[in-house]
Structure formats: C-alpha cells, structure tokens
Amino acid sequence: MSPIEARIRDRHATVHSLLAQGHGIREIARELPMGGNTVRRTARASATEELLSGRHQPRPSQIYxxxxxxxxxxxxxxxNALHLHAELQDLGYGGSYQTISDYRRPRRRRRVRVVAPPHHLASGRSLAA
Known part of the structure; x- marks a missing residue:
C-alpha cells in the first residue's frame, strides 16, 4: 500500500468516525487539517475504494x-522540432510546439555528437615534428 493510499484510508476512517459521533462537516474540517470539500467528498464515499478509483491514471497527451x-x-x-511541429499540424495535430520539443528532449541528449579532431591532428602532422 502506498503512503497516499494509507493516508486516504486513515482519513476516510477518521471522517466517518467523527460523523458517526455527530460532528458536522465544518467542525471536522477545522479539527483535521482538511478543506471542507475534501471532508464532504470523503463523507459521501461509503467505501475507501470510491476515493481511490481513478487516481493516478494518466490521460494520453495530444501527441500520443x-x-x-x-x-x-x-x-x-x-x-528540427519547429519543422516537425509544422508537419504534425498538416496531419491534424492541434498541440503546441513545446509538447513536441519536450518529447524530443531525451532523444537529443542521447544523440552522439561527432567532434572534429584538432587541426594539427587532422592534417596528419604530429606535434613532435
């Protein structure tokens, strides 16, 4: 169980316990370091799984x-990300240039850079001559 899941389970149990004792939403929100809407949403959930479902499910980006x-x-x-952006727009892409640039960034870092040898080595002469 993740720390977030544990915290949500504890919060759910605490809110429902306080509600069963007759405390109101505002009172619970003041007593616990929680917003009123969070207390209300937690109170409406009859089981913790209702609060956990749908969490951490990333939506596919426009670039997918x-x-x-x-x-x-x-x-x-x-x-060239600018040219790639123009190409994708022709294909129906409605997202931004920055999304394409961000997608390309890890690939740019892995690209091998070819560096020309120093001039004295390129001509075939050695330093000793």
Missing amino acids: PYKPHLDKRWAEGFT
Whole structure:
C-alpha cells in the first residue's frame, strides 16, 4: 500500500468516525487539517475504494497518436522540432510546439555528437615534428 493510499484510508476512517459521533462537516474540517470539500467528498464515499478509483491514471497527451511518426522522422535524421511541429499540424495535430520539443528532449541528449579532431591532428602532422 502506498503512503497516499494509507493516508486516504486513515482519513476516510477518521471522517466517518467523527460523523458517526455527530460532528458536522465544518467542525471536522477545522479539527483535521482538511478543506471542507475534501471532508464532504470523503463523507459521501461509503467505501475507501470510491476515493481511490481513478487516481493516478494518466490521460494520453495530444501527441500520443503522432509519436510513431515523430520517431520515424527522428530515425531518418529529421530532428528540427519547429519543422516537425509544422508537419504534425498538416496531419491534424492541434498541440503546441513545446509538447513536441519536450518529447524530443531525451532523444537529443542521447544523440552522439561527432567532434572534429584538432587541426594539427587532422592534417596528419604530429606535434613532435
């Protein structure tokens, strides 16, 4: 059980215990470090699972359907995010440039940078000569 789940279970038990003793929502909110709406939502839930369901389920981003296209273009060497954004807009993408840039960032960091050798090594001469 995660710490958040444990806290929600404890909070649910405490709120329902205080409600059973006749305390009101405002009184419980003042007594516990909780907002009134949180107390109200917790009071309405007959079981803790009602509070836990649907938590931590990320929604797919707007870029999700276009990721295969982006990955293909990246593999082809096409890495300019502004141009990729324009391409995706032509395909129906309605999101921002920043989303594309953020998606590309980890790939840019893994890219191997080729550095030209120092001039004296490139000409074939050695330093001793």
